Amino acid sequence: MAESARQAPAPRKTTNLALQGGGSHGAFTWGVLDVLLEHESIDFEGLSGTSAGAMNAVVLAHALAKAENEGAGGREAREAARKALSRFWDGVGLMGTFAAGIPLPAAQAWANLFTQWFSPAQVNPLGLNPLRSLLTREVDFDLLASQTRFKVFVAATNVRTGRGEIFTGERLSADAVMASACLPTLFQPVQIGSEHYWDGGYSGNPSIYPLIYGTQSCDVVLVQINPIESAYTPGASAQEIMERVNEITFNAPLLAEIRAIEFVRRLLAEGRLDPARYKNVLLHRVDGGTALAEFGAASKSRADSAFLRRLFELGRATGLKWLRAHLRDVGVRSSAEHTDSLS
Numbered sequence: 001m002a003e004s005a006r007q008a009p010a011p012r013k014t015t016n017l018a019l020q021g022g023g024s025h026g027a028f029t030w031g032v033l034d035v036l037l038e039h040e041s042i043d044f045e046g047l048s049g050t051s052a053g054a055m056n057a058v059v060l061a062h063a064l065a066k067a068e069n070e071g072a073g074g075r076e077a078r079e080a081a082r083k084a085l086s087r088f089w090d091g092v093g094l095m096g097t098f099a100a101g102i103p104l105p106a107a108q109a110w111a112n113l114f115t116q117w118f119s120p121a122q123v124n125p126l127g128l129n130p131l132r133s134l135l136t137r138e139v140d141f142d143l144l145a146s147q148t149r150f151k152v153f154v155a156a157t158n159v160r161t162g163r164g165e166i167f168t169g170e171r172l173s174a175d176a177v178m179a180s181a182c183l184p185t186l187f188q189p190v191q192i193g194s195e196h197y198w199d200g201g202y203s204g205n206p207s208i209y210p211l212i213y214g215t216q217s218c219d220v221v222l223v224q225i226n227p228i229e230s231a232y233t234p235g236a237s238a239q240e241i242m243e244r245v246n247e248i249t250f251n252a253p254l255l256a257e258i259r260a261i262e263f264v265r266r267l268l269a270e271g272r273l274d275p276a277r278y279k280n281v282l283l284h285r286v287d288g289g290t291a292l293a294e295f296g297a298a299s300k301s302r303a304d305s306a307f308l309r310r311l312f313e314l315g316r317a318t319g320l321k322w323l324r325a326h327l328r329d330v331g332v333r334s335s336a337e338h339t340d341s342l343s
Contacts, residue, residue: 013330014043015219015284016211020254021051021181021201022225023300027308028288029056029223030089031315032322036221037078039323042330046151046215048207050200051181053223054154055135058177059088062139065147084138089312091134093305129178129187136174145170153210155200156180159189164203164253166210167192201250208257212279219282219330226251227289243297258283265334284329285336286322288315 017036019029033056036042044064049057063084067077144152154167156179167176179190179197189196200207211220226247233240261281267273268280291314299307329335 012041012043013219013327014045014217015221015330016046016048016215016217017044017057018206018208018211018220018222019047019049019053019056020206020223020225020288021049021053021199021250022292023052024092024303024308025225025288025292025295025300025311026052026056027089027092027311028225028292028315028318029053030085031312031317032223032286032288032319033060033085033315034082034312035316035319035323037082039327040075040078042323042327044150045217046153046211048153048155048211049180050155050204050206052225053206054177054180054200055088055131056085057152057154058135058139058141058144058172059084061147061150061152062144065149066140066143068149069143069147088134088138089308090305091138092131092303093308095130095134095303131181132174132178135177139174141173145172151210151214153207153214154180155204155207156182156190156197157200157202159196159198162203164200164207165197166204166207168210168214202253204253204257205250206254208254208261208281212261212281218279219284221284221286221330222254222336223286223288224254225288225292227293228255230293239298247297282329282331282334283336284322284326284334286318288318291315291318 017033019026029052036044037060044060047057047061049055060081063081064077067073067080072080152168152172154172154176155164156167156176157163158165167173167180173192175190175192179192180200182188182190182198184198189198191197205226206222208220208222211217228251230244230247236244261283264273264278265280268275268278292311326335
């Protein structure tokens with residue numbers, strides 16, 4: 001049985017969540033969120049997510065907003081959010097085992113062969129993605145766009161300009177979330193209006209700046225599932241090289257934002273910036289990259305229920321460890337001690 005995060009009542013603290021993308025490794029983030037929801041002394045104001053992180057963000061925010069609209073509050077609303085996240089990821093697991101039809105290693109090898117020689121438009125001309133149906137069954141995007149309780153930000157990359165774009169408020173839709181998770185080697189770009197979008201990881205994984213400018217809270221809890229550091233073997237295979245290139249690529253925007261946050265914090269500490277104009281961001285990090293390193297990047301496309309549940313339990317354990325070590329720091333100080341190693 002999963003260890004519980006419930007404990008004696010403590011002063012309530014409010015923070016923002018920044019949820020990184022990483023395919024099925026997003027189930028680790030599900031576990032972290034499950035623990036944070038179970039711990040009733042921590043509340044959320046803003047949620048920023050990319051790819052799988054965006055899916056976690058919208059499912060969580062929608063469930064809380066829906067429960068509160070229906071008159072549920074406190075523990076009841078948080079339990080509704082835990083159940084919603086569980087339904088979503090159980091659906092992913094069911095889809096992962098059912099859709100393959102053949103053992104997962106063979107299915108992945110088949111997919112890798114096709115993406116080498118054919119474009120997504122050739123392999124999947126209708127642009128079908130079963131994740132979209134699963135997402136829209138769980139999330140009422142009209143309700144999510146109209147609610148004002150939580151600020152939700154989803155990042156995608158504009159194919160034409162190469163720039164990141166944040167979808168929030170009335171622009172937050174199922175298409176925006178699917179654009180945030182649109183890997184160009186697997187899916188056709190998602191069209192929103194006259195523009196086309198690819199995975200948000202190329203421009204912000206996740207984007208922290210909307211939380212800085214769009215919320216009151218100074219605290220940001222980053223749930224990171226892509227490793228910053230990874231051992232390199234000179235004799236690495238072509239696949240291993242590409243996996244590491246992808247890790248570096250998808251972490252680069254985040255590291256740039258962390259450097260900027262550190263720079264502003266130092267200038268504020270030195271009295272060289274006006275604290276009335278610049279927010280002193282308190283950064284906290286739940287390090288899933290290290291916890292997930294043993295599984296390898298290839299496992300991000302694995303979606304069987306047993307694997308997702310394993311990641312969920314790992315996320316819960318890591319989330320509990322973070323709560324015990326750093327909950328006291330929320331609202332007080334930055335607890336991502338080794339920010340130099342991150343930036």
